[in-house]
Amino acid sequence: MTILTELFAFWQAQADKLGQQTLQHIGLTAASLLAGVVVGVPLGLLLTRRPRLAPWVLGGAGVLQTIPSIALLGFLIPVLGIGPGPAIVALFLYSLLPIVRNTLAGVQGVDAAVVDAARGLGLTDGQVLRRVELPLALPVLLAGIRTAAVINVGVATLAAYVAAGGLGEFIFGGIALNNPAMILAGAIPAAALALLFDGALAGLQHLRGRRLMWAGRALLLALPLLAGLYLLPRAASKLLAGFSPEFVGRSDGLPGLRQLYGLDPASVVLAPALVYEAVRSGDVDLIDGYSTDGRIRAYDLQVLRDDRHAFPPYQAVPVVRRQALEAHPELAPALARLAGQLSDSVMTELNYRVDIRHETPRAVAHDFLRRRGLWHAPQPATGATIRLGSKIFGEQYILAEMYAALIKGYTNLQVEAKTGLGGTSICADALRTGAIDLYPEYTGTGLLVVLQPSAAVLDSLGPDPAAVLAYVRREYRRRYNLEWLAPLGFNNTYALLMRRQQAEQLSIRTVSELSAYLR
Amino acid sequence: MPALEARNLTKHYGSRAAVQDVSFRVEAGQTLVLLGPSGCGKTTLLRMLNRLVEPDTGVVLVNGHDARSQPPELLRRGMGYVIQQVGLLPHYTVAENVAVVPQLLGHAPAAVAARTEELLRRLHLPPEQFAHQYPNQLSGGQQQRVGLARALAADPPIILLDEPFGALDPITRASIRREFRELPELRRKTMVLVTHDVTEAFELADQILLLDAGRVQQLGPPRELLLRPANNFVRRFFGADQLALQLRVLRLADILCELPDNEYFQPSSISYSVNNPLPSTASIHDTLEKLSHIPAPASGEPTVWVQVSKSTARPLTYPTLMTAFGRAIRRLREGP
Numbered sequence: 036m037t038i039l040t041e042l043f044a045f046w047q048a049q050a051d052k053l054g055q056q057t058l059q060h061i062g063l064t065a066a067s068l069l070a071g072v073v074v075g076v077p078l079g080l081l082l083t084r085r086p087r088l089a090p091w092v093l094g095g096a097g098v099l100q101t102i103p104s105i106a107l108l109g110f111l112i113p114v115l116g117i118g119p120g121p122a123i124v125a126l127f128l129y130s131l132l133p134i135v136r137n138t139l140a141g142v143q144g145v146d147a148a149v150v151d152a153a154r155g156l157g158l159t160d161g162q163v164l165r166r167v168e169l170p171l172a173l174p175v176l177l178a179g180i181r182t183a184a185v186i187n188v189g190v191a192t193l194a195a196y197v198a199a200g201g202l203g204e205f206i207f208g209g210i211a212l213n214n215p216a217m218i219l220a221g222a223i224p225a226a227a228l229a230l231l232f233d234g235a236l237a238g239l240q241h242l243r244g245r246r247l248m249w250a251g252r253a254l255l256l257a258l259p260l261l262a263g264l265y266l267l268p269r270a271a272s273k274l275l276a277g278f279s280p281e282f283v284g285r286s287d288g289l290p291g292l293r294q295l296y297g298l299d300p301a302s303v304v305l306a307p308a309l310v311y312e313a314v315r316s317g318d319v320d321l322i323d324g325y326s327t328d329g330r331i332r333a334y335d336l337q338v339l340r341d342d343r344h345a346f347p348p349y350q351a352v353p354v355v356r357r358q359a360l361e362a363h364p365e366l367a368p369a370l371a372r373l374a375g376q377l378s379d380s381v382m383t384e385l386n387y388r389v390d391i392r393h394e395t396p397r398a399v400a401h402d403f404l405r406r407r408g409l410w411h412a413p414q415p416a417t418g419a420t421i422r423l424g425s426k427i428f429g430e431q432y433i434l435a436e437m438y439a440a441l442i443k444g445y446t447n448l449q450v451e452a453k454t455g456l457g458g459t460s461i462c463a464d465a466l467r468t469g470a471i472d473l474y475p476e477y478t479g480t481g482l483l484v485v486l487q488p489s490a491a492v493l494d495s496l497g498p499d500p501a502a503v504l505a506y507v508r509r510e511y512r513r514r515y516n517l518e519w520l521a522p523l524g525f526n527n528t529y530a531l532l533m534r535r536q537q538a539e540q541l542s543i544r545t546v547s548e549l550s551a552y553l554r
Numbered sequence: 555m556p557a558l559e560a561r562n563l564t565k566h567y568g569s570r571a572a573v574q575d576v577s578f579r580v581e582a583g584q585t586l587v588l589l590g591p592s593g594c595g596k597t598t599l600l601r602m603l604n605r606l607v608e609p610d611t612g613v614v615l616v617n618g619h620d621a622r623s624q625p626p627e628l629l630r631r632g633m634g635y636v637i638q639q640v641g642l643l644p645h646y647t648v649a650e651n652v653a654v655v656p657q658l659l660g661h662a663p664a665a666v667a668a669r670t671e672e673l674l675r676r677l678h679l680p681p682e683q684f685a686h687q688y689p690n691q692l693s694g695g696q697q698q699r700v701g702l703a704r705a706l707a708a709d710p711p712i713i714l715l716d717e718p719f720g721a722l723d724p725i726t727r728a729s730i731r732r733e734f735r736e737l738p739e740l741r742r743k744t745m746v747l748v749t750h751d752v753t754e755a756f757e758l759a760d761q762i763l764l765l766d767a768g769r770v771q772q773l774g775p776p777r778e779l780l781l782r783p784a785n786n787f788v789r790r791f792f793g794a795d796q797l798a799l800q801l802r803v804l805r806l807a808d809i810l811c812e813l814p815d816n817e818y819f820q821p822s823s824i825s826y827s828v829n830n831p832l833p834s835t836a837s838i839h840d841t842l843e844k845l846s847h848i849p850a851p852a853s854g855e856p857t858v859w860v861q862v863s864k865s866t867a868r869p870l871t872y873p874t875l876m877t878a879f880g881r882a883i884r885r886l887r888e889g890p
Contacts, residue, residue, distance in 0.1 A: 146639075146641070148637060148639030148640070148641035149641045149642070149643060149644065150641075151606070151637060151641055152635065152637055152639075152640070152641025152642070152643075152701075153641070153643065154606060154630070155604060155606060155630060155635035155637070155641075155714075156630060156635060156654055156655050156658070156704070156705075157628065157629075157630035157631035157632075157658055158627065158654075158658065162658075166643075167643060170645050171644065171645060243645075244645050244688075245645075
């Protein structure tokens, strides 16, 4: 019941956004369906005249269908950038198979005797198509469009990953923040839309004769109109921000900035992996990122100084289950070897090698350990298994590799890597339930995402890294029986980033200056 | 000039020859039946006439003009086309189906409507009841009548029919065939009809073209195919129905000369049917039919009379008729 209350409260608070996202969602679906019909139906008709091409075309469309939607978007981004382009093209490609196949099946399903008689009476090819084949194939053809529509309403949620809007913004925000009410806030309208499209097209499909023809024409008119919903004007702003879903929802992310700086730029939501590309290519001007990210150096980005300390300290620290530490006393000393070894600049450099130069995290991690004299050849693994977790970005992979090498080198424990866990909540849950034994976490994240203390406690902690570490260590021990070991040295805090050139042009160096500029 | 002529038509599908070197002529108002077993190429041959199939070699002449001299659609609009599966447009009403070709030809809507109504009435489909029904509401026989009305709507001089009665049950088939034969619309038409039904062929044909494996086995009037088969295939093809067909093909005129002279003045030959004698063109089949309906007299055989000249009639009984028939067959087979 509480989730329902939360859900309605969320809808009430975000009514504007809900409306806008729903319209965008309908628009995306309609635009891609329109493209699917405009290309798919003629293609299907061509196949009825050249059946030899059918296996090739249907096979091709089938292969497209099997590409996971997120991967398809990934393929399209280098070509089309971010925004509605790749989203609509991806949805269009998904709608092709059902539309082409059903056009072909519909026309092939027309009684051959009817077509033969029509030809024999002296109808031209065009007349046979318009008067006989298309009207009789229409129910099957509409079934194809209906399938495509339902697929597209579902896949269109992924558009939120490429800054194309839609109901996916709530869904992915909710997943990133482990907020079921927020997931439902997007998922329920998306499901309702799918049912609505399905029902409407099912209704058309069951019409007969003339009415069916009229319905077909009405659909062709309605799709561009619905697609037009997507083009409704968006809020204009001097700068366009592109934020990851987690940043938009986290209290130390955008809401914190809004509170402290009054910062509220026009923004789109997109996948965390895409924000750097988006700012580099100029699709957006302002992004959220991490202060040690290798791409800051590679893409010549400017970190805006957090002059009023909206972002709490984010010291990297290994978090370990106490049971693991007690069962294997040799584990803590092995992990402690890395304490204080990694400064901000060192970590940025390592990240740069992995993210930009595409060296493997393992090679970079081992190289670093060797240079620091921390490397030790693996011992024969005879002991118990330590399960090592990491979040899904380069820095965490590097740290996980370092810990794996240290554990193997200085103990006889075995290591099982469970890297690439989606986000903070997933890692924290995995650690609490014992699915993993340790992973590198950041103090600020533990504080704000996991512990979520009251405003009074946050105020008392202030921007002091030591105070924050002490607090999370105490609370984790008390609540979860988890141990924060010694910090690694660097502070990977949230950061607002702009292209250096644009930042210099606008003389924006701090978040305050940005806020003043936008006002 | 023949209304329709085929010269050396050949069609291959892959390496298989569907039709090989077939030629024929159909005079205006005549009916040519393409007869043969399944897969003999008769449908392919028919479809070459309206260019639904283009021949590999050979030409089709319509009223002396090469069929390829006009676009196939225009050629087809000048030929009625009836097929076994009827192929009515399921999303058109009966009236709309009948009106398809006149509309393509740009006839005035009022004329099209009047013509549709007239044809439906003539084919025993009262328009007030049937005009606005859809094909799936009709029986098979009714659908085939609509198909026939559709082919006749624009009054084309040539009609092509591909097993038009093939999908009907025997009773409906016989009644529709009778209507078909008696339809005044069709008297003037040049028709090419495909069938594998020997009885149907003999009932409707002026000429029969018997095909096997794409080749012409024999082309001629039904009687010639029956009495003077060109080869063993023709003989075997009619073998099973031989007697029934002979009874239909032979006329009384064919057997009169085989009657014994002394039967002219038999005393028992006086009967009431002398007032209503059969014409000498009546078939043996019809004569037997008639005899079977005459009650047997107290003495002697039931008798019918046949008109031999303006003033003379001759009596026929079962024995005299069958004896003369047997002799006539032997004579006709042996030839002149």
